[in-house]
Ligand SMILES: O=C[C@H](O)[C@H](O)COP(=O)(O)O
């Protein structure tokens with residue numbers, strides 16, 4: 001990130017050394033690379049490539065998240081469970097952005113407050129798995145760990161971890177982010193285009209409800225324009241990218257020293273989070289992310305206790321910096337109403353002010369009798385409701401949602417007004433890992449969240 005025209009403040013030696021301290025700690029969910037030299041070579045190349053995001057953008061996001069933590073903004077974070085290299089096409093990326101923009105409009109209108117838009121995009125390539133291996137029939141192979149590690153095809157060649165994929169991951173993230181920037185700053189995301197974001201999607205109840213809302217917004221904009229309002233600010237929209245910081249051979253080389261401040265930023269995304277499976281207090285991931293300046297998230301499952309939350313705050317946000325820390329709860333619809341309030345109470349009584357958002361996906365996984373990983377739309381909605389209820393009861397702010405979604409008409413989650421059932425799953429199941437809400441289910445969810453926001 002060094003620039004010739006900006007001051008070039010170098011980092012302390014201890015700061016640079018600290019970025020590799022994780023190597024001495026226990027670490028989970030990393031691939032078994034077959035060839036250490038090849039990993040070293042790929043990591044060195046990554047370290048020499050330009051950053052994907054700038055430190056200044058990361059700082060802006062931290063400010064936005066600080067607003068949300070204070071109850072003055074709402075975070076909408078969404079995208080694939082596992083982005084794929086083949087899925088990084090213009091159509092698919094555009095549909096996902098359109099879906100997030102539509103959901104954001106619905107939420108902004110209801111909440112009457114800014115909605116921070118963030119994709120699980122441009123880097124969501126590495127997956128933690130429940131098992132290191134997958135068995136089909138009498139063959140057992142390494143589990144698929146995301147396109148940045150190995151291939152999905154069930155052959156020994158494809159399932160072997162391949163370090164060249166680290167570089168391909170970077171290149172795919174670059175082209176995805178380039179398109180995101182073009183869509184969100186090149187006129188397409190202009191609020192006056194609110195109808196256009198609905199075009200190309202099938203006619204269905206959620207789209208019709210959206211269309212009615214878009215008409216209202218249109219009329220309001222035209223009214224304000226007739227009154228002389230200047231809408232230049234509506235031409236572009238901020239859109240941030242995020243992914244799970246899981247694969248250290250990608251995250252470490254993408255972390256650079258900011259020449260303005262001499263401090264480390266993970267330049268592979270604006271926001272990164274630590275998953276439920278890798279958030280041990282003394283583990284590699286918590287240590288590494290404690291040292292970068294990005295706003296960071298931590299997933300919290302249903303067994304999380306108060307002490308763990310307090311220690312995570314101590315490690316990851318010792319200075320209680322506004323916007324620094326987001327807790328992404330993923331408790332499950334049946335558990336959130338009991339598991340979340342004690343955590344909220346304890347943090348409320350402390351000097352910390354993290355942002356709390358809900359991931360209503362990962363606590364609600366099921367496997368259908370016909371063998372698909374799925375989730376029921378009703379469970380997703382119920383967890384969101386439980387999240388709002390818990391915050392209302394404790395008097396804290398329900399600051400956002402984190403969803404696995406796509407802009408395409410896939411059939412991966414059950415229910416919604418299209419009433420997708422188990423037999424429909426085979427029609428269009430494309431996810432290589434967890435099931436995503438399709439375009440219509442996503443939009444429908446946003447209307448339901450809007451109702452909850454109005455109540456809050
Ligand atoms: O996205 C989250 C995890 O990677 C995923 O839920 C793990 O799935 P598995 O239980 O099939 O490994």
Ligand SMILES: C=C(OP(=O)(O)O)C(=O)O
Nearest residue numbers: 081275276277299330362
């Ligand atoms: C792995 C994920 O979630 P969790 O860590 O909550 O299981 C994910 O968000 O895809």
Ligand SMILES: [Mn+2]
Nearest residue numbers: 081404433434
């Ligand atoms: Mn997932």
